Amino acid sequence: MPESRRPESRIDSGRPVDGAGVGGVAASGDRTRLPGAYWVWLGGTALSLVGVQAMAFAMAWAAAGQGARFAALVPTAIVLPRVLLLVVGGAVADRFGAWPVLLVSDAAMIVVTVALAVAVWSPLDPRLPLLLAALAIGTVDAFQLPSSGSMPRRLVPPEALARALSARQLAGQFALFAGPPLGGLMLGLAGLAGAALSNTATALVMLAVLLAVRPAVGSSPAAGRVSLPPVSAALDGLRVAWSVPVLRAALLVTAVAAGFLLPVGTLLVPLLARQRDWSPSATGAVVAAMALGTAAVAVVVLLRGASRRPGVLAAVGLLVAAGGVAGLGAGHAQLPAVLAGVVVGVGSGCFATHVGPLVLAATPLTHLARVQAVLVLVQSLPLLVTTNALGLVVEVAHVAVVLHGCAGVLAATGLAALVVPALHRSRTEAAPQLPVARTSD
Structure with missing residues (x-):
């Protein structure tokens, strides 16, 4: 689409860019300019994510100090309400619009972080505030994540989608790079309460950004209103995800990868640091190295565009990540661990920057938030x-043994993904076969 005819983009104006299909995903070398509204939203999101990651690291460190079982219980308290409410959150976003859902979610997160700061300053047992905050964060995530995940498809022209997603990935990895060291610094200066309040500050900025770029009055809240009953509308995202072959294959691989790659940074690295007597700042450096490796991949994709066969590159990424995870468990010095973290990040970034655009581009416009909810659900x-199983195993085995086990599963999944026919298709061959709703001007 020529730039002069590109539709105007607003934060959830209610109209995804007309005709945004898989075939419109940016080819390698595409230089289509991203809309200004997208950069404003992405800038606020990146800053907010820095605060989220700082508090997440602080919560993980505080939980690890209470033992491996409790360290696994805290992320479980986040994931459980997220799992139970995700399909509802996706249906709400497709019905009422992503922008109002993001606005309410951000306001709720401000309340949660302030309450956590007040609670940890009190003489209460810190375990109860940690668990309650984790439950609240998971509930907010169930509504915020589908809306946030659908925003690139809603805001940018189809030929710029791959670059938009790479920019979003880069912003997320910047947050992962900057957040853990900030969390370690705040732990040393003001404890968990300080990390929580830093998240409050960034959430306030994001709230201001959302208010500043609010959609025009009278704009339609969603791309085709959801007309099904509430329960059927929520479950319809599962049907769509299973009906499109590319979505089905990509989501299955993502599920296995998530189970054995995501716990590495959130659970296993803090526990490994406790066993090896590393400081919080050294531990944060390892987690930040993972983000640095992922960010490097995102920069390459942002500048050069995504591969035309993203499924193959995603499988290769899992194999690279497996090597890095094995490296984390192989040595005891901090420098090799940081280098292994970079390798993990490169592999993870290669996987995420290719699976994410493939899933989002293959989704019918009427189901953007609901399929994004399914994507988060399968993770x-x-x-x-x-997380709980690994936490229990760590109580009877060394963390290095668990890391090598995770590496084996990731390697096997990567090899299996290389032979899945649906993941060998190019982006244009992966177009959804379901009807795509188009909006009229």
Whole structure:
């Protein structure tokens, strides 16, 4: 689409860019300019994510100090309500619009972080505030994540989708790079309460951004209103995800990868640091190295565009990540661990920057938030199981043994993904076969 004819983009104006299909995903080398509204939203999102990651690291460190079982219980408390409410959150966003859902979610997160700061300053047992805050964060995530995940498709022209998603990935990895060291610094200066309040500050900025870029009065809240009954509308995202072959294959691989890759940074690295007597700042450096590796991949995709066969590159990414995870468990020094973290990040980034655009571009416009809810769901359900299982195993085995086990599963999944026919298709061959709703001007 020529730039002069590109539709105007607003934060959830209610109209995804007309005709945004898989075939419109940016080819390698595409230089289509991203709309200004997208950069404003992405800038606020990136800053907010820094605060989220700082508090997440602080919560993980505080939980690890209470033992491996409790360290696994805290992320479980986040994942459980997220799993239970995700399909509802996706249906709400498709019905009422992503912008109002993001606005309410951000306001709710401000309340949660302030309450956590007040609670940890009190003489209460810190375990109860940690668990309650984790439950509240998971509930907010169930509504915020589908809306946030659908925003690139809603805001940018089809030929710029791959670059938009790469920019979003880069913003997220910047947050992962900057957040853990900030969380470690805040732990040393003001404890968990300080990390929570830093998240409050960034959430306030994001709230101001959302208010500043609010959609025009009278704009339609969603791309085709959901006309099904509430329960059927919520479950319809599952039907769509299973009906499109590319979505089905990509989501299955993502589920296995999430169960054995996501716990590495959130659970296993803090526990490994406790066993090896690393400081909070050294531990944060390892987690930040993972984000640095992922960010490097996102920069390459942002500048050069995504591969025309993203499924193959995603499988290769899992194999690279497996090597890095094995490296984390192989040595005891901090420098090799940081280098292994970079390798994990490169593999994870290669997987995420290719699977994410493939899933989003293959989704019918009428189901954007609901399929994004399914994407988060297939990551959260395995994470719910493996986080607790790995936490129990660490109580009877060294963390290095668990890391090598995760590496084996990731390698096997990557090899299996290489032979799945649906993941060998190019982006244009992966177009959804379901009807796509188009909006009229």
